[in-house]
Amino acid sequence: MTTGLLKGKTGIIFGALDDQSIATHVARTCVAEGARIVLTNAPVAMRFGEIQKLGEELGAEVIPADATDLGDLEALVKKSVELLGGPLDFVLHSIGMSLNVRKKREYTDINHEWMLKTFDISAISFHKTMQVLYKLDAMKEWGSVLALSYIAAQRSFHDYSEMAESKALLESFARSFGYYYARKKQVRVNTISQSPTMTTAGSGVKGITEFFNYADKMSPLGNAPAAACAHYCAVMFSDYTRYVTMQNLYHDGGFSSMGMAPEILE
Amino acid sequence: MTTGLLKGKTGIIFGALDDQSIATHVARTCVAEGARIVLTNAPVAMRFGEIQKLGEELGAEVIPADATDLGDLEALVKKSVELLGGPLDFVLHSIGMSLNVRKKREYTDINHEWMLKTFDISAISFHKTMQVLYKLDAMKEWGSVLALSYIAAQRSFHDYSEMAESKALLESFARSFGYYYARKKQVRVNTISQSPTMTTAGSGVKGITEFFNYADKMSPLGNAPAAACAHYCAVMFSDYTRYVTMQNLYHDGGFSSMGMAPEILE
C-alpha cells in the first residue's frame, strides 16, 4: 500500500541498524510514500555495513552522528538541510540502549553512572536533537518530530529495568519541548508507544520472548508488527495529523487498554 | 490535500446536520479520499434539508435512523451493506445531545430521567450501533469504528454537565467492545477527543465561546478545526493505522498535555 502520503516531504531517520530495525521499516515506508530522507546512526553502527546498503537502496545519504553529541547533531542537521534542499518536514528518533541491561545488572543493584549514560543515549539525545533543530530553525512549519517509546513508561515490566525510566523521560521531553515548538513553528512532537518488537536491539533484553508472547496474547489484535509501525509513523509525519501534538500514541493492538485477556488464563 | 487514502472503502457517517458539523467535514473528506458512503441522522434532522443536499453533493444515499432504536439501526446497516456492495470498512459516530443542558438544568439539580435519555442518545447509541454491526457481521476485517469524544470525559468542565458522563461512557464502550471486535474480525474501535468546535450542536452549550477561546489559548497549536478532525478520522479509517484500537486519541492542538500556558495569564 502506498498513496504518496509524504510526497515532496523530507526528513531524518535516526536508528536504522539492520533489516529488523523499526527505523529501517520507517525509512522504506517514507521513501515509498514519496519522501526524501537522510539516514543516521552512531558511527559504531556503520561498521556492520547494512545501513550503507539501505542508503543505496533508498537513494539516501547516510551521515554518522553520535546522538549524544551536540556537535555531531549540528553537523548532521546542517548537512541534511543542505542535501534535502531546505528545512525538514519530519524527524524520527528511534534510539535506545541500556548499559545496565546489557551488563546484566539487577534493577536493585544499578550502576548509576551507567544509568546516566543510558538516559543520555536513550532519552536526552531526543532533547538534544530538538534543541539543535530548534536553534538552527531546521524544521518547516507544521513539521513533525516523533520518538519511539514503550508502555514501560507507565507500567512495570520486570526486565525492562532502567529503560522504563528512559521512556518516561522521552515522553516527558515530547510534552515539554512540544509546547515550545508548537508556539514557534507549529511543529508537532509526539511519541509512539509500540508493541514489543523483535529487533536486534530488543533481543538484548532478558526475557524478551516471554514479553513478546505475553503481549501478543494480551493484545486483542496481537502485537503490532514493525511494518505497521512504519505506516503509523508515516501518518504522523503527514499533513493528516497536524493538530496532534504532545501525545503518547499507543500502537499496540490494544494492549494498553487490557486489564485481563481470557486468552492469558487458558 | 487528497491522496486517495480511502480508495475503494465504504462506510456509514452518523451525525451530519449542516455545514458546521464535524460529520459533514468527515463525509466530504472520505469521499474526496475515494470512499463511498451512506449518510444517516435522526429523522427529525432531515427536516432542515441540508443533509439531503450533502447527499446529492457526495453521491451518497441518506438513510434516516434513530440511533437509539435497534430496529432503525438494523434497517440502516442492512440497507447500507446492500447499497455499498458488501461489508463496511468504517463507521463514524458523531452524536451528542443533552436534555438537561438544553433545558438549562444545573448539574446539581439534574432531571435523572432526562439524564438516562441523554446517555441513550449520546453514548448507548454507540454500543447499539456496534452490536447491530457485530450481529449482522457487517464490517470487513480490519474495519474501523470511530466515535467523537471530548476531554470532559477526564476533566471537569463546569458547563459541560452530564455530557461529561456521556463521553466517559462512550470511551468505555470503545474499550469494551473493541476487545470483542478485535478478536472476532480485527475491527478497531477508537474515540477521537476533539477540541471544542463551533458546531450547531456545540453552540447549544452554555459558555461555549469562553470554552472555545480558553481552549484555543491553552492549546499550543490552537484548537483543532473541524476540517483537520476530518483528516484525522480519514487516517483512522485507513489501512495506515491498523493496530490502533481501544484508544482515546486527543486531536486538540496539545490542550490535553497542558498544565498552564503563559498565554492564559497574560
Add this chain to the structure above:
Amino acid sequence: MTTGLLKGKTGIIFGALDDQSIATHVARTCVAEGARIVLTNAPVAMRFGEIQKLGEELGAEVIPADATDLGDLEALVKKSVELLGGPLDFVLHSIGMSLNVRKKREYTDINHEWMLKTFDISAISFHKTMQVLYKLDAMKEWGSVLALSYIAAQRSFHDYSEMAESKALLESFARSFGYYYARKKQVRVNTISQSPTMTTAGSGVKGITEFFNYADKMSPLGNAPAAACAHYCAVMFSDYTRYVTMQNLYHDGGFSSMGMAPEILE
C-alpha cells in the same frame, strides 16, 4: 488497630449486605474509629436480616432506601441528619449490580433496557445521593463522599461487561460533582478503585475466581483485602486527607501499575 481517626464524626454507609460486604467492613472500622453511623440498603436486602444484626452490633440505625429513588434518598438523609445530630461528615456508596451479567447476556448481545437499569442502580444512584445531600445541605464543611470503583473503568476485563461502563460513569460523577461540592462546602468526592474482592455481589460475576487469582498474582502486594479497604476508606473520611478530591484512588496492591509480572508467566 484503631486510633480514633473518626472520633466525633458521623456518616451514612450504603451497601452492607452481609459479612463479606466491603461496606460491612467499612461500617465496623468507622465505628471502631469513633464514628456514629447510619446503615442503609435496598428494602429487598433487608430480608436476609444480616444488616439488622450489624446495626445492633454497631449501635447503628438501619434505614431501608432504594438508592435509585430520590424520595427514599431524601427521607434517608433527613432521618440520618436528625438521628446523628446534624450534618454529616462522610458517606460511602458501595452499590453495584448488573442485570445483563446476572441474566448472562453477552456483552455483544446486551439488553439495553437492562443496561439503563444497571447504570441507574450502580452509578446514577451516586449522583442522586450527592444531589440530595447537596440540596438538603446535609454535609459538614470538609466532609467526604466516597464510592467504590474498579479498574474496569480504565481497562477491558472480559466478563465485567456493562459494569465497566457503570464504573466509568461513577468515576466521572465523582469528578463532575466534586467540583460543585468543593466550591460550595469544601466537600471532597473521590472513588476508591479496589482489588477484586470475594463478596456476595462479586461472586455473581462469571469467572470471578480466575479474575481474583490473576489479579492476586499480578499485584506485587497481592489483592487488597476488604478489611484493608475499610482502613483506606476511614483515612479518606478523616481530616488527614482534606485536599484530596475528584480522584480515583487505586487500592489494589499495585495491580494498576503492572505491565507484566513474571509470576504470571510461571
Add this chain to the structure above:
Amino acid sequence: MTTGLLKGKTGIIFGALDDQSIATHVARTCVAEGARIVLTNAPVAMRFGEIQKLGEELGAEVIPADATDLGDLEALVKKSVELLGGPLDFVLHSIGMSLNVRKKREYTDINHEWMLKTFDISAISFHKTMQVLYKLDAMKEWGSVLALSYIAAQRSFHDYSEMAESKALLESFARSFGYYYARKKQVRVNTISQSPTMTTAGSGVKGITEFFNYADKMSPLGNAPAAACAHYCAVMFSDYTRYVTMQNLYHDGGFSSMGMAPEILE
C-alpha cells in the same frame, strides 16, 4: 489534630531546610503522631542552622548526607537504623533542584551536563536511596517510602523546565522499584503530587507566584497547604494504607481533574 497514627514507628526525612519546607511540616507531623525520626539534608544545607534547631525541637538526630552519594546514603541508613533501634517504617524523599532553572537557561537552550546533574539530585537520588535501603535490608515489612512530585510530570508548565522530566523520572522509579520492594518485603513506594507550595526551593522557580495563584483558582479546594501535605504523608506512612503502592497520588485540591474553572475566566 493528632491521633497517634504513627505510634512506635520510625523513619528518615530528607529535605527539611527551613520552616517553609514541606519536609519540615512532615517531620513535625510524624513526631506529633508518635514517630521517632532522623533528619537529613545535604551538608551545604546545614550551614543555615535551621535543621539543627528542628532536630532539637523534635528530639531527632540530624545526619548530613549528599543524596547523590551512595557512601553517604549507606552511612546515613546504617546510623539511622542504629539510632532508631532497628529497621525503618518510613522514608520521605523531598529533594529537588534544577541547575538550568537556577542559572536561568531556557528549556530550548539547556546545558545538558547540568540536566544530568539535576536528574541525579532530584530523581536518581530516590533510586539510590531505595537501593541502599534494599541492600541493607533496612525497611520493616509493610514499610512505606514516599517522594514528593508535581503534576509537571504529566502536563506542560512552561517555567518548570527540566524539573518536569525530573518528576517524570521520580514517578517512574516509584513504579519500578515498588515492584521489587513489594515482592521482597511488602514495602510500598508511592509519590505524592502536591500543589505548588511557597517553599524556599520553590521560590527559585520563575513565575512561581503566577503558578501559585493560577493553580489556587483552578483548584476547587484551593492549593493544598504544606501542613495538609504533611497529614497526607503521615497517612501514607501509617498502617491504614498498606495496599497502596506504585501510585502517584494527587494532593492538589482537585487541580489535576480540572479542565476549565469558571473562576479562571472571571
